[in-house]
Amino acid sequence: MKRPSTRESRLIAFHERLAAETAETLDLEKLLKALLSELSRLTGASSGSIMIHDPASGNLKLYVSARHPGRIGGMRPRPGTSLPLDEGIAGKVFRENAPIIVADRKTAEESLPWKHRKGRGGFMSLPLCIQRRVIGVLNLNCSDDLPGFTDEDVRLVTALTGSVAALVEKGRLLEELRQAHEETQKLYDLAVLLGREASLEATLTEALRKLAGDLEADRTAVIRFSMPQHPASGGDQPPTIVSAWRFENEHLKRLSAAVGQSLRTELALSRKTAPTDRLGRPPVSLPFREGKKVLELFCLPLLNVENDSFVLCAIRTPRSGDPDAAHRHYKFLSLAARQMGNALERSEMVEQLRIDKEVLLENALRNEIFLSISTELASTLDPHLVLRKAFDHFNRLVPYTTFTIMLFDEIEQTYRIIVQPSRRLGPAYLRQLRSEVVTSFGEYPADPPVDKGRVPVLEVFHPQNSDGPALGKYGQSMQMPIVLNDKITGLVHLSRVENITFTRTDFNKLSQFTAIFVTSIKNALIHKRTEKLAFTDPLTGLYNHRYFQESLHQEFIRSRRYEKPLSLMIIDIDHFKKFNDTWGHLTGDKVLIHVGEAFIRSVRSQIDTVARYGGEEFAILLPETPLAGARLFAERVRSAVESNPVHVDGKVLPVTISIGVACTLVTNCDKTSDLIAAADAALYAAKDAGRNQVKTFESEHLEHV
Incomplete structure (x- = not known):
């Protein structure tokens, strides 16, 4: 059996150790760190790192590292470390999709875009690709006391970059899924909270508290800004707090004083932007001082109602470091603001419906009342x-x-x-x-x-x-x-x-x-x-004979029905013909008017009836007045006329009257003419007795009827 080559042996050993690490953990970050450690061991490198491309910032971002040279005293490198694509060796490798291997920094080309060139030692920087798309850079470094990388090392690492890139991409996708799930859950919880049937202020306060926790914000608030149609005209109304979490009026005053005008300018621009376009824009971020602290203020328009803008404000201590996390916060804040804007709009619609309903009911009631008023007033x-x-x-x-x-x-x-x-x-x-x-x-x-x-x-x-x-x-x-x-x-x-x-x-x-x-x-x-x-008599303004007869008829019936007394006075101006013959008819008219006014001043308003009976004769009806009371009243009337002469053209003309009084309780009256006849009889008795006096009709006068 053929023995494996040295390269093959090293690869077999590498994969065995990597398989063992994989079996022990499901954490991709740990797995990638283990991979970097094994690559360093395989190639004799002292440290390594993987940097991936961040589309949001356009930079290369440190994804994971093993024995990173930036680590001091066992501490991890600063999170969120990034490198612009137009800087450094890694940036050049990413841009050109070509590896750069340096055996010794000291003897390397001067033209390379160095970020750090201290000491000796070699390094290699290789692109990580997925389907020919560069997603990042793999970096391996040798310390000063170690020999540089060999061609064999380069070939081994190059052969493994595909696996490394796949793991990196998988880890990134899983992280994005986790973050998306977490964000979706937070937004769902926020939507459930905002959809509760509770007061808008209480709901918004709870939502703002939750949002502050999700964003690690110090304070959150929904603020109403008045946005006049013509800003140059001035007269802006101060902003008001609609709902808040750990945000008081003192914070609003400081905020308004520090960034109020800048904020209004930004909000004026946002009013011209469609809501769907705002997700692609980062929230308005304005730094301002609060005491010695410099804070970060995020403002997002929620809803525009006529000249008012509802704005979500979040204040927090500035975070440095991870730009990707900042971008996620921006996006989450925009989505949360959209939900709050929908809740506000829904509340405004419900409130408007309530107002419209009240107006309709009020108008219906008003129309009903006005119809009743019109009907009854017409009756x-x-x-x-x-x-x-x-x-x-x-x-x-x-x-x-x-x-x-x-x-x-x-x-x-x-x-x-x-x-x-x-x-x-x-x-x-x-x-x-x-x-x-x-x-x-x-x-x-x-x-x-x-x-x-x-x-x-x-x-x-x-x-x-x-x-x-x-x-x-x-x-x-x-x-x-x-x-x-x-x-x-x-x-x-x-x-x-x-x-x-x-x-x-x-x-x-x-x-x-x-x-x-x-x-x-x-x-x-x-x-x-x-x-x-x-x-009415046109000369004196008193009731005329016709009205007197109708009133007498009504009062006569009432007095008999309720057995109440009804007294009648018939009055004649003494020697009235003398006024006409001596001083003319105009003077006679003035005497009639003068006497009529004296009667009006003497009688009970809306109870007694004063009428011009005919010529120089007058009649007064006194309901519910017995004969004795009528006589006293008649005497007061007679005395009032006698004591008030008529003044005409500088002349003083004395006037006197004779009065006859009759009452239904004394006179045996079956009809109104009987009462008139009785009062007439008493009047003639007064005239026969010398005028300027009052006579009442009593039983001994019956021969006059």
């Missing part, structure tokens, strides 16, 4: 009833403490302030309310203008809720003018005792409501004015 032409219905409905749309309307009353020719309180109001509240309403309305070009010398009448409706103490003052208010026939004739005013500001939505509701309300109140006022014109 009445009583101005006060219109107001009450309007007040009650509007409180369902906008909660208020008071709903106040200042409106010009064309019938009374004055402004009136009508208040609907939701709760009891104290005097101070009403004073504040009256003052603000009058002052605010005075700022509008009202038609007619407010008479500053005449305080508008204040009418306060019964509160919707009488429980609780009277309120002292209010904190918030809202108002808008009332426009009728292109003229500002009033004001709508809302107040709120709670310090809750009225919103633009509230104002829009009030505007819509006022448009409906104004039409109804306009129709009601027109009706009331028309009605009053039909029942």
Whole structure:
């Protein structure tokens, strides 16, 4: 049997030792180290290393080493050691795909791209190829005291480079798979976390905590930046924290002061970049100082909403060394940012759907209420009833403490302030309310203008809720003018005792409501004015004979049904013909107006009825007033007229009246004409007795009927 050659024996021994190492470990790094050790032993080298090409950095990166000359005191060489392709012997071997073998550094060619040429000793640097593609370089070194490599050594190592390259490629692929699996698992865990049905802030905080652990970051945060459409215009809003982990406002202030403008510039560029294109770009990295430390800030845009940019910020102490690890961090950060951006966008969509739903429900409620308001307001032409219905409905749309309307009353020719309180109001509240309403309305070009010398009448409706103490003052208010026939004739005013500001939505509701309300109140006022014109004496402004007869009929029926007294006064101006004959009919008209005003000042508002009965005669209805009370009242009226003469053209004209009083409880009345006849009889008795006096109809006067 032929004995193996020395080369074959060395190879057999090499493979036996390598097989033994392979059987003992599944760790490729250990296996490659063992391979390098065996190659060194096979060739007599003192150390060896394998460098592989890193596509991300474009450099040769130290992959594994055995007895590396850079190792001092048993320490491993610095991780991530790399060599640019245009530098060093290894770079030249990789570029040219050709080995370089040097027997002795001292006598080697000067033209070689040396990185270190100290001492003697030989070395060999061979390309590692997979299917003719260079993936790295195998380096073997001899120390000064060892002989250089022989041709046999070179042939042995060259024969083994294919196996070495295969192991290196396998190890690299397995490492990439492991890293990809680890990254995928982290991203999956992050996606599960962000997909939880919890508050967005809590979810983001937990996600930021996890992300900080994955990236070895000191602090992480999601920050909102205001990005104006025209940056040159200025007025940037300060950034705000949406959610954070170990990131406080003080950090945000320092960050904004240090790199705020640079960051806004980068974010403005990112707004023009499609989200799918951002994965290929490294995150924005900005160094800034925090005290004596120089930190590394990574910022990635998450979501752009109108003029706002949501940004993921990660701050950490700068890492030196492995550029491949840095690239993986960049990519992972980009993918994590994309997931957070999706979560933010999803949250924004859910929030927008919630808002849209609320708006739809609110609009439906508003339309329902406005329809009810329109229907009910169209059902009445009583101005006060219109107001009450309007007040009650509007409180369902906008909660208020008071709903106040200042409106010009064309019938009374004055402004009136009508208040609907939701709760009891104290005097101070009403004073504040009256003052603000009058002052605010005075700022509008009202038609007619407010008479500053005449305080508008204040009418306060019964509160919707009488429980609780009277309120002292209010904190918030809202108002808008009332426009009728292109003229500002009033004001709508809302107040709120709670310090809750009225919103633009509230104002829009009030505007819509006022448009409906104004039409109804306009129709009601027109009706009331028309009605009053039909029942009003044009000279004195008192009710006319027709209205008096209708009112007498209604009050007469009511008094008999409830057995309540009804008194009637019939009044005649004494010697009225003398005024017309002596001073003319215009003076006579002034006397009629003067007497009518005296009656209005004397009667109970909205209870008693004053009418011009005909000519110089007047009538006053006094519901629920017995004869004795009616007589006292009639005497006060007579005295008031007597004590207030008429002043005409510098002349003082005394005026007196005679009054006849009758009451249903004293008069045996079956119909209204009986009561009129009784009061007439009493009036004639007063005139027969000398005028300027009051007479009542009693049983002894029956002969006058």
